Amino acid sequence: MYSEKVMDHFQHPRNVGEIENASGVGTVGNAKCGDIMRMYLDIDDNGIIRDCKFKTFGCGAAVATSSMATELVKGKTIQQALEVTNKAVMEALDGLPPIKVHCSLLAEEAIHAALWDYAEKHHIKIEGLKKPKNDISEGETDDEY
């Protein structure tokens, strides 16, 4: 079902984890539909993404696209990171099954959400960046088993 690259990134995800005091953190997706991505960015004073980490709750495609997205933005400028579209992530993974394309949209949104957070924290405006959709609180419950 999945390409070799997807399976590789699923089995050996790159840049899993958290960044303490990250420059920007973005969480997108919705537990209700089964995919949540959180992306952490460490951006230096020159606007270069020094480091990028992620955590993802989701299917194989969601994990692989998160992993690939972190690879694609690492070392890039903010403007270059904005150009990492879902299409670019998908192409880098040698494609996804049609039903999984929405997972790659999530990766793009996660980058944008983290950059938005960075811009807000630093009171700057990033050209071409729109406020991300963020609706993960829906469906969350506190009951434990």
Next chain:
Amino acid sequence: MATTIYLDNAATTKTAPEVVQAMLPYFTENYGNPSAIYEIAGRSKEAMDKARAQIADVIGANPEEIYFTAGGSEADNWALKATFEAYAEKGNHIITSKIEHHAILHTCEYLEGRGAEITYLDVDENGFVDPKAVEAAITDKTVLISVMTANNEIGTIEPIREIGRIAHEHGILFHTDAVQAFGQIPISVDADNIDMLSSSGHKLNGPKGIGFLYIRKGVKIRSFVHGGAQERKRRAGTENVPGIVGYGAAAARAKASMEERTKKETELRDYMIGRIENEIPYTKVNGDRVKRLPNNINVCFRYVEGESMLINLDLLGIAASSGSACTSGSLDPSHVLLAIGLPHEVAHGSLRMTLSEEITKEQADYTIDHLKQIVGNLRSMSPLYEDFVKKNS
């Protein structure tokens, strides 16, 4: 990689070698059309009669009440659509449950578009239909009650005897989808008050592409497939003789091994559930603990998603299934898990493992050992788990 540990026996089963052996002569030697009069056709007819009797014996039916179909879905479609048509003068109301197989639920939706009123009964947290709720839903327009014998996802065995009794007290027909239960647990069409019952051969080590609908003598139900006079003029089409023979052999085999198999599978099932509960935190067993199919394990692991678990298990040679959205082909997780009251994000983390008599304790341990690691790994990269840990630290 280890040899496959097949834990998806609710999806389908391995065709038993003796079943295949029984079928083989009916492809190349005794290939005659059972409707013909010459000798080799007679052999097909005899073999079919024998299979019909073997199947009827499992549920205490008469052989002439067994009507072969192409599978369980056809049997379900037939029971609902044909009853709805045949009893149109009496009424248009059908009672069923929210946890039925899609072969029932989507047929009900189809009938709703043709004037049927359908009541979809809720189930409790273990997946039980309440017989009192069945009775309360009955109107003077009710023509059929259809509740499954046992649920395919969570394994809960429904109180069909009681539901059938209520149906009969009100002069209403009772159909049960026994696709997961036939040959797995004892069923008696008389004691359980069943008028129609659907079953499928490949769920009990028989071949795929063959099923049957039991129709109690006297039940008015129209033909679903029109054509020749096969199956007492109720289901046209040259019979799938090898399939029928294989199904008969599988049914006889399942009946003979039921007691021993049930004991073995129940022990292993409870052992695996016990290990999961003791060794993996934040889990929930779905379905009833006792009134449960002997081979069914269904567990939700919080903060992880089902498909990720399945891929990891598959890489280790373990075949299982999940009710997560990613495996259902839609954005919603399993309707059964939602019906027992699980929140979406919990339902996404479900894992179903369905045993066979061939699974050993070593294979069970191998599976649980690795499952522990897989769930741990997936949680370590789950933002939901991160939030949970932070909130509770």
